[in-house]
Every structure is written in structure tokens, then in C-alpha cells.
Amino acid sequence: MCKIMIHELDNVVLETDLPKNGLKRGDIGTVVMLHNAGKGAEVEFVALDGETVAVVTLPTEQFRPIRRREIAHVRHVA
Numbered sequence: 001m002c003k004i005m006i007h008e009l010d011n012v013v014l015e016t017d018l019p020k021n022g023l024k025r026g027d028i029g030t031v032v033m034l035h036n037a038g039k040g041a042e043v044e045f046v047a048l049d050g051e052t053v054a055v056v057t058l059p060t061e062q063f064r065p066i067r068r069r070e071i072a073h074v075r076h077v078a
Contacts, residue, residue, distance in 0.1 A: 004065050005038070006031055012043060012063040013070075021045075021054040022077055029063070053077050 006012065014027045029043040032055070039060060045053045 006034070006041065006060065006063075006065065008032065008034055011066050012041075013066055014043075014045075014058075014063055016062050018054070018056060021056055023054055023056070024075070026073065028066070028072060047077055048074065 008031050010031045012029055012031055014023055014025055014029060017024050023045055027045055029045040031041045032044050033042040035041060035057065041058060041060070041063070042055060043058055043063060044055045047053055
């Protein structure tokens, strides 16, 4: 199995709920900075109106690249 490289400004999908940050599995974020030789990243999650919901530091196990033929789903953020 080959490891997929993540780069800064890549869109990624959250793989776990982060209730403290108001985030749910499946939310889409953008990698804004890589850490520790790509073992983690700062990921920004933005509402569709452009407001930043959260910027979190995550290990790569908590997010993944967007896959072919996936579709976004809208939900309200409190």
C-alpha cells in the first residue's frame, strides 16, 4: 500500500469528530501548514460563507485526502 502525500493547501476530510472545535467526521478542511516532516498538519475548517470555524493541529491519522467521486454535504455549525 503506497502512502499518499499531503501538501500545503490540499483539501482534506476529517476522519474523527472533534466536538471541542465544533467539527464532525466528514468535514472538509484545508492544510495550511505541515508539521514534523508531514506527520501532522495545521488544518483550517471554513464555513461556506468564508468564516473560519476552527484551525486545529492534527496527526495525519485524523484526516485524509479527498477521494474520487465524493460529494460535499452541508450542515449548520452552531
